Amino acid sequence: MSLVEQFHLMNLDQRLLSAISDLKWERPTDIQQAVIPLALEKKSICVQARTGSGKTGAFSIPIIQSILETKIFQSEQSTSALILAPTRELCSQISKDIKSLCKYASKNVNVFDLAQSDDIDLLGPLLAENPDIVVGTPLKISEQLLRKRLTLDALEHLVIDEADLIFVFGYEKHMQALQTFLPKKSIQVILMSATLDEATFSLRGFFKLSEWVRVELPEENFLPSESQLAQYVISADESSKYAILISMIQLKLIRGRTIIFTNSIDRCYKLKLFLEEFGVKSVVLNSELPVASRCHTVQQFNRGLYDYLLATDENDSEGVTNAPKRDKLLKPVKDAEYGVSRGIDFKLVSNVLNFDFPLTAKRYVHRVGRTARADQMGTAISFVDSSEESQLSEVANLLSQNEASNPRADQTNKAGSFSVYQKWTDLDIVQWQDVAGKITRKRIREARLKEIKLELMNSERLKSYFEDHSADMDALRHDKLLSSTQQAHLKDVPEYMVPQTLQALIRGSNQRARDRQRYRPSSWAKGRQRFTGKAKASTSAAGGNAEKPIRMHQLRCHRTKMAIARNPEKVAQIKRQMARKKKAANPLFNFGKKR
Known part of the structure; x- marks a missing residue:
């Protein structure tokens, strides 16, 4: 079978091609090249492809094309496509992606996400309109079918995404x-x-079904190659993990959006409270919170509102036989349809950090698959203690077996090798170790209850308001402080504690922070109100002579900056000098009164 390497060669509707162009999809991915032509021929397909390979577009594009072709000759409204996914978060993402593909055909193709609402009174009228595409978990779909609110008499397409997790989440019945x-x-x-x-x-x-077409891409590894994904291992016991993590954050060894995985919700909240002690804000993706709140958290993380997202895949019990029994202080009701390590499309994730090493090799693959998606670079860092060495060996064996089974894969870009992270060995982590010990189970319980109360309060009070003021939704942040005890002196690292190899890196970062604090707009305003008269008096006393210009490169010296900051006349002089430069560069620029 010959692969079609361009979307416009697949005989797609022009409205669909325009939406694909708006999404900046220049060419179909390998899995899309293989699946879309077969799906357009109405064949049943069983597809295997790694995370981030474009599977959602592979089944969405042919379904939308089929519906648009059917609408030309048929005016009756009916549900013709049903898409199942194991988690609500994945349903939300699929629905959003399909709506973006239907941007120019929204009047012809209706998409409804059944998993995002539990309001029975609301679902009834919406399902009565027979939307063309219905997305939901097997639980939600079966409930509405038993209530006879959803009919599948005209169904033509059935898609099951992340099919290997359907039974893992208990959807067999x-x-x-x-x-x-x-x-x-x-x-x-x-x-x-x-x-x-x-x-x-x-x-x-x-x-x-009598015939199935199986689609696999054997040349693909489970994970991207070493040139795209760097995988590191840090040997650390339980008492050192927290200290190593905060030192890496404060010394700027971890940059960009980062997902930190633990093996339980309690561990997420303990880590969040620990980071708050050092002034580092983070957000927890908690299965106990409403699904709308979780999806909103993912959306804000993708837009860059948060740098650190704490998550767990404890609901994914795939391959776990004897999971460790720990952190059982709280037993709240969790969403059985929650999942984060599979399918969710996090945008521009630079790092994945396994604070707790995953319990199975497959979990490792799905966690690390959150970064280095498409053609982007990514880093995976895993903390491993002595009790987790066997799990690390299991992951290494799985990746090496995958490479051996792919003879066509480029052996120079293998994906199964780990490197030992060397930079942290220079750190003095003793200063941070005692902070984690002060975070007790009582504080963790109080933090979890506080966040649930905040979310419930926001949900009840602001629901009607956000319906009319959607732009203000960004003001509802999920990284609020959960602890009332913060130690301000822990926010910055003293320079004497920074290793010699990292002095240049941290010195520049701290200097920029001090400069922003010293020359913030409020201090300029106070200086203008306080010292304007003195500056004018000194100018007139000089007999009206022109001020001696200050060369801007002099401001690079820290000692010069400190001297100028203590001299209000120099501050006013620098402001006037900068204003003249702006005015000279732009004749339309008007600064102050004309002389």
Whole structure:
């Protein structure tokens, strides 16, 4: 089968091509080149491709194209496509991606995300309109089918994303219920998964189809190559993990958006409280919070409002036989349809840090797959203690086996090697170790309860307001402080504690912070009100002579800056000199009164 390497060669609708162009998709990915032509031929497909390879677009584009073609000859409104996903977050992302592809065809293609609302009174009227595409978890779909609010008589396409997780999340009985509502006619079924295991093949048994087309890209590794993804390991015991992490953050060894994974929610909140002690803001993606709040957190993280997102994949019990029993102080009701390490499309993630090493090799692959997506660079750092050495070996074996099974893969860009992170060995971490010990279980419990109360209060009081003021939604941040005890002196690292190899890096960063503090606009305003008269008097006393210009390169010297800051006349002189330069550069610039 020949692959089609351009979207405009796939005979797609012009409205769909325009939306693809707006999304900056220059050419289809490898998996899209293989799947879209087969899906347009209405074949049932079982697809294996790693995270970030464009699977959502691979099944969304042919479904939208089929609906647009059907609408030309058929005016009756009906549900023709059903998309299932194991988590609400993934449903929200799929719905958003499909709506962006329907940007110029929104009047012809209706998309409804069933998993985002539990309001029965609201769902009834919306489903009564028979939306063209319905997205939801098997639980939500089966509930509405049993209530006879959703009909699948005209169904033509059924897609199951992350198919290998459907049984892991306990949806087997819901899939059995769904099977009884499927039309007797032949429909197209597409199974998308990062791994084609026994669960995926058993899922195929729910659909009585004689022919399946299996699509795999054997030249792909589980993870990107070393040239795109750098994987590091740091040997650290439990008492050192917190100290190493905060030292790496304060010394700017970790830059950009970072996802930090732990193995439990309690560990996330302990880490958040620890970072707050040093003035580092972070946000927890908590399965106990409403799904709207979780999706809003992901959206704000993708827009750059937060740099550090703390998450866990404890709901993903895939391959875990004997999970460690710890942090059982709280037993709140968690969302069974929550998941973050699989499928969620985090944007521009620079680093993934495994604060707790994943319990299985597959979890490691899915966690690290959050970074180095498409053609972007990424870094994965894992803390490993002595009890987790066997899990590290399991990950290394899995990646090496994948390389060995792909003879066409470029062996010079292998993805299965780990490097020891060397920079932290110069750090004096003793200064930070005692802070983590002060974060007790009582503080963790109080922090969790406080955040839940804040979210409930925001949900009730602001729901109606945000309906009319959507732009103000950004003001509702999720990284608010959960602890009332912060130590201001911990925010900065004293220069005498910085290793010699990192002196240049931290000195420049701290100097810029001090400069911003010293020359902030409020101090300029106070100086203008306080010293304007003195500056004018000194000018007139000099007999009206022109001021001696100050060369701007002199301001680079820290001692010169300090001297000028103590001399208000020099401050006023510098301001006037800079204003004249602006006026000379732009004749339309008007500064103060004309002389």
